Amino acid sequence: MRVNKWLGVSLCLVASTAVAKQDKEAYQDCILASASKAEDTSAASMMTNACHRLYIDNFMLSQKDQDYFQCLLDYLPDVKKRSVAVQVQQTCDQKHRSFFN
Numbered sequence: 001m002r003v004n005k006w007l008g009v010s011l012c013l014v015a016s017t018a019v020a021k022q023d024k025e026a027y028q029d030c031i032l033a034s035a036s037k038a039e040d041t042s043a044a045s046m047m048t049n050a051c052h053r054l055y056i057d058n059f060m061l062s063q064k065d066q067d068y069f070q071c072l073l074d075y076l077p078d079v080k081k082r083s084v085a086v087q088v089q090q091t092c093d094q095k096h097r098s099f100f101n
Contacts (some may be wrong), residue, residue: 027055043085068096
């Protein structure tokens with residue numbers, strides 16, 4: 001019985017990895033739609049990471065984390081200064097990851 005349990009867990013991990021790879025096109029579209037527009041390197045880096053987490057490394061990503069990364073993608077493309085990028089990041093974090101939400 002124990003072997004079946006581990007086999008099932010292994011199959012789930014393999015399946016989830018396969019699903020993540022299927023989102024490579026969405027990842028590329030995400031980069032083109034958001035990070036390519038960035039004037040600030042910090043904002044571009046944050047958006048590249050958000051695309052990666054949403055479309056490549058998304059195994060067990062909570063809804064709060066998904067909303068946080070989407071918030072970054074929604075508000076960072078127009079940022080021109082690092083200080084504003086950091087403020088947007090903090091605001092998205094407080095809005096979507098706070099324990100009080």
